[in-house]
Amino acid sequence: MGTSRILIVTAVEVERKAVLRGLGHENERVKVIAAGVGPVSSAVQTILELVQSPIPFDLVIIAGVAGGFVGRAEVGHIVVADQIRSGDLGAESPDGFISIDELGFGSGSIEVEEKMTKRIYQTLMQAGVPVSMGPILTMNTTTGTTETAKRLVADYPEARAEAMEGFGIATAAQKMNIPVCEIRSISNLVGPRDRDGWKLQDALLMLEEAFSKCKEVL
Numbered sequence: 001m002g003t004s005r006i007l008i009v010t011a012v013e014v015e016r017k018a019v020l021r022g023l024g025h026e027n028e029r030v031k032v033i034a035a036g037v038g039p040v041s042s043a044v045q046t047i048l049e050l051v052q053s054p055i056p057f058d059l060v061i062i063a064g065v066a067g068g069f070v071g072r073a074e075v076g077h078i079v080v081a082d083q084i085r086s087g088d089l090g091a092e093s094p095d096g097f098i099s100i101d102e103l104g105f106g107s108g109s110i111e112v113e114e115k116m117t118k119r120i121y122q123t124l125m126q127a128g129v130p131v132s133m134g135p136i137l138t139m140n141t142t143t144g145t146t147e148t149a150k151r152l153v154a155d156y157p158e159a160r161a162e163a164m165e166g167f168g169i170a171t172a173a174q175k176m177n178i179p180v181c182e183i184r185s186i187s188n189l190v191g192p193r194d195r196d197g198w199k200l201q202d203a204l205l206m207l208e209e210a211f212s213k214c215k216e217v218l
């Protein structure tokens with residue numbers, strides 16, 4: 001749609017390939033990179049890409065698979081973030097988790113680019129893709145117990161999904177004054193670890209479909 005340059009950042013290569021299949025091909029406006037698993041690796045790789053690019057990027061889109069919170073995002077659905085939040089940046093205490101905001105050391109959430117977020121969400125809705133919108137949490141550690149899942153559901157009542165890169169990549173983009181969006185395809189539910197139960201292939205196919213439906217509005 002626009003003439004802006006977009007950097008799409010996934011964690012792993014299979015996600016990058018799914019996005020590329022959806023887009024049809026990479027072009028001079030849209031670049032897709034796999035920046036590594038977790039907020040640190042993905043943030044560092046993103047900032048390197050943004051700083052080293054001869055032509056500046058206007059938008060960063062975080063994309064990949066994610067865990068959905070039970071009753072809030074089903075496996076096979078797409079979640080578009082209306083907020084990118086760290087789910088574990090802070091301190092533990094006997095009275096519960098204390099966020100980085102409450103500690104007074106900054107903010108654990110980053111706002112998304114509203115116009116593009118709405119455009120992506122509406123495009124997917126109109127195309128009949130199962131999609132919902134809400135905060136996506138970023139975790140250093142994939143949740144694998146009922147206890148942690150309960151803590152997250154209680155602390156972030158609006159959160160739809162968790163993944164491991166969003167807050168890192170968004171922080172890198174924010175430092176460069178570049179707006180961000182996040183789109184995730186749900187591969188598993190957040191809860192007791194069941195790695196064999198992850199529907200990775202289905203989620204990657206849905207990620208591909210989401211980008212194929214959205215390519216005209218990017």
Ligand SMILES: O=C(O)c1cccc(C(=O)CC[C@H]2O[C@@H](n3cnc4c(=O)[nH]cnc43)[C@H](O)[C@@H]2O)c1
Pocket residue numbers: 011012036037038064065066067068139141142143162163164165187188189190195
């Ligand atoms: O087998 C594992 O425990 C495992 C640990 C880290 C990463 C993976 C991946 O397969 C990497 C892909 C990517 O998946 C995102 N993801 C998917 N589901 C979840 C989740 O329930 N909680 C957090 N992250 C999730 C994440 O962004 C990874 O980078 C496997």
